[in-house]
Amino acid sequence: MKIIVNAQLHEVTASTLGAALPELGFTSAAIATALNGSFVSKETRDTTSLTEGDRLEILAPMQGG
């Protein structure tokens, strides 16, 4: 299915958020996720289903003021 990851369209075969992350190449532990604007904790990623067109944000600590 096609989902939007950090504003880019991606095709994934995984059906859960937990499985999609490694498929998309995100293996670092220092990331946090939000699906369609709502926070998804590390613990609930494996039970969070993905749907066509979902907006996934994958964030990490960066420079900030």
Next chain:
Amino acid sequence: MRLYGIDVTSRLLLGTAQYPSPAILADAIRACDTQIITVSLRRETADGTGAGFWDTLRETGTYILPNTAGCHSVQEAVTTAHMAREVLGTDWIKLEVIGHSDTLQPDVFGLVEAARILCDDGFQVFPYTTDDLVVGERLLDAGCEVLMPWGAPIGSGQGLRNPDALRSMRAHFPDVPLIVDAGIGRPSDAAKAMELGMDAVLLNTAVAKAGDPAEMARAMTLAIDAGRAGYLADPIEPRDMAVPSTPLLGLAELA
């Protein structure tokens, strides 16, 4: 200075954005001996750019204060705070709810609402706010134990636009840590903030965009310490007319 139960001796909080290089950022952190640095959450790349930055920051041994910079709504700010808490392992959050893109003025209504939600959820909120006393009261009512009034618009380097308002805040909230967040341009601005009785200053652009960031970080620390010492030493009140400092008693008649 005690912030949510943590005692810190450095009164300079340093932002980590806009430095010419990570090495210069590290130099600036060392030069000012700061104990608290701010970070943001931004989109990660599959090659782990953010993970590398995070590793670098952890090596500094400072407390990390994540921000919600760029959030214009309560929901965005609350979601960002939750993401920051998980990935950085801290309840601290520098809460920004921005009202205008051009002025980066806090949306104080959204700020109070987001602060209440986050405090109720166990966050320790550092709200980026205006110098309005009533907003400050609402933030304290919401559960905030620190207030971070602006000095001037973020990144403007204008210094303190309204010193009288900051003085009023000090008088009105005598026991609340007040940290001037935003607008400082020069060491003299930082010293002035501290002379007014502010507890600390948060800096980013003024240091990062200086010609020599590490040296500016050091200069800011000196100014902050001097301003603080001056405040504690109880400065004299200014007066309109001259008063001789040399005694008149014993003045010779030589005319």
